Amino acid sequence: MATAVATRSFSRAFQRSTASAATSSTRFTVRPSRANAAKQFFQQSSRRQYSSGPAPARSKNTLVLVGAAAAAGFVVGGLYGYSTQENQAQGPIPEVHLKQGSGGQSVGVFKPTVEDYQKVYDAVAKLLWEHDEYEDGSYGPVVLRLAWHSSGTYDKVSGTGGSNGATMRFKPEGGHGANAGLNVAREFLQPIKEQFPWISYGDLWTLAGVVAIQEMQGPTVPWRPGRQDQDESMCTPDGRLPDAAQGQDHIRNIFGRMGFDDQEMVALSGAHALGRCHSTRSGFEGPWTFSPTVMTNDYYRLLLEEKWGWKSWNGPKQYEDASTKSLMMLPTDVALIKDPIFLTHVERYAKDNDLFFKDFSDVMVKLFELGVPFKSQPEDRYVFKAQVDSA
Numbered sequence: 001m002a003t004a005v006a007t008r009s010f011s012r013a014f015q016r017s018t019a020s021a022a023t024s025s026t027r028f029t030v031r032p033s034r035a036n037a038a039k040q041f042f043q044q045s046s047r048r049q050y051s052s053g054p055a056p057a058r059s060k061n062t063l064v065l066v067g068a069a070a071a072a073g074f075v076v077g078g079l080y081g082y083s084t085q086e087n088q089a090q091g092p093i094p095e096v097h098l099k100q101g102s103g104g105q106s107v108g109v110f111k112p113t114v115e116d117y118q119k120v121y122d123a124v125a126k127l128l129w130e131h132d133e134y135e136d137g138s139y140g141p142v143v144l145r146l147a148w149h150s151s152g153t154y155d156k157v158s159g160t161g162g163s164n165g166a167t168m169r170f171k172p173e174g175g176h177g178a179n180a181g182l183n184v185a186r187e188f189l190q191p192i193k194e195q196f197p198w199i200s201y202g203d204l205w206t207l208a209g210v211v212a213i214q215e216m217q218g219p220t221v222p223w224r225p226g227r228q229d230q231d232e233s234m235c236t237p238d239g240r241l242p243d244a245a246q247g248q249d250h251i252r253n254i255f256g257r258m259g260f261d262d263q264e265m266v267a268l269s270g271a272h273a274l275g276r277c278h279s280t281r282s283g284f285e286g287p288w289t290f291s292p293t294v295m296t297n298d299y300y301r302l303l304l305e306e307k308w309g310w311k312s313w314n315g316p317k318q319y320e321d322a323s324t325k326s327l328m329m330l331p332t333d334v335a336l337i338k339d340p341i342f343l344t345h346v347e348r349y350a351k352d353n354d355l356f357f358k359d360f361s362d363v364m365v366k367l368f369e370l371g372v373p374f375k376s377q378p379e380d381r382y383v384f385k386a387q388v389d390s391a
């Protein structure tokens, strides 16, 4: 087992300069040839304009697989039972009891380790790199959106919602207007669930969100397991996710309900550097940046540097850039430069990609953990090694 190294936060992990945990089994050395082609595609097409220079290289040394013992258990479908076992040195270790059919008798105990989660990471990353036929060349954005929408239903007052439960699998929540199109991401990840049946959907979706960010050259995002799948009765009510047609008050209401402050709301919104809107899903259309599969701070730069006017079309009100008329902003995006407090953070992130990456990592850790009943500690988080760095 890899030596356990505690990391309290991305920032601390980032400062780490010496490898401390990687074993040969956690290093990914061979990347599929299509992945190389995909990577080249990303790099060539990534910064046609508004380039902020190469994405800050994450030091290879900081990308070691870091992890202390996981904590929290799993309730996974009908085939798996649940238990945790206290271990003085490492804290509670998750165990999955493999059961036989309806008899339910245990035929063994499986305790996923940090290496097992890295294998899940690698399998998702491989799938992302192999399926470069999708849209702009990657399922990464829609996978990240799945992770965010499964987490962003959290309500800090009632403690309901969040990525624990993965209730978007069920019709009531999967059918919410805001989740239109996310079946694409759920179906994309299903083969991974079949390959690693011990992982809960909630853990899989959020871990896949981490993979998407890291493989699209974003910052490392520490992550820990502990989400337990729940049944349909735990579906959240409609209306918890943001409505893109609204303004700053709505943003503060929705993200305030999750427990985020103004700076965090602006950092979260930087995810719109990635992906695009689809008229068949949300009604809106087009990408925010010229590099929708590479994580950069271009979203903020474009917000400030471009002139944004209403798009004239037969669809919902959205903005388009005056220069090329090929990019878009939602009313909620433009609200970030209309509101003076939000604007100060947009300016900070537009100027400093490293600052954006650090804050984005921190806020994604927080988002993915909302409402999860962890038995582990924040310092038990894992930092996964990215395949994009192993070319």
Ligand code: HEM
Pocket (backbone or CB within 6 Å): 141, 142, 144, 145, 148, 181, 242, 243, 244, 245, 251, 268, 269, 271, 272, 274, 275, 276, 277, 278, 279, 281, 282, 283, 284, 330, 332
């Ligand atoms: C005010 C807050 C937000 C609003 C109103 C909003 C709204 C939207 C809308 C309307 C789309 C287009 C969906 C489609 O047509 O396929 C979208 C896409 C996306 N959103 Fe957001 N979003 C918000 C915040 C976030 C946050 C916090 C994240 C992640 C941290 C995020 C990540 C994404 C990604 C990656 C896509 C692209 C999906 C794809 O390419 O299929 N968004 N968002």
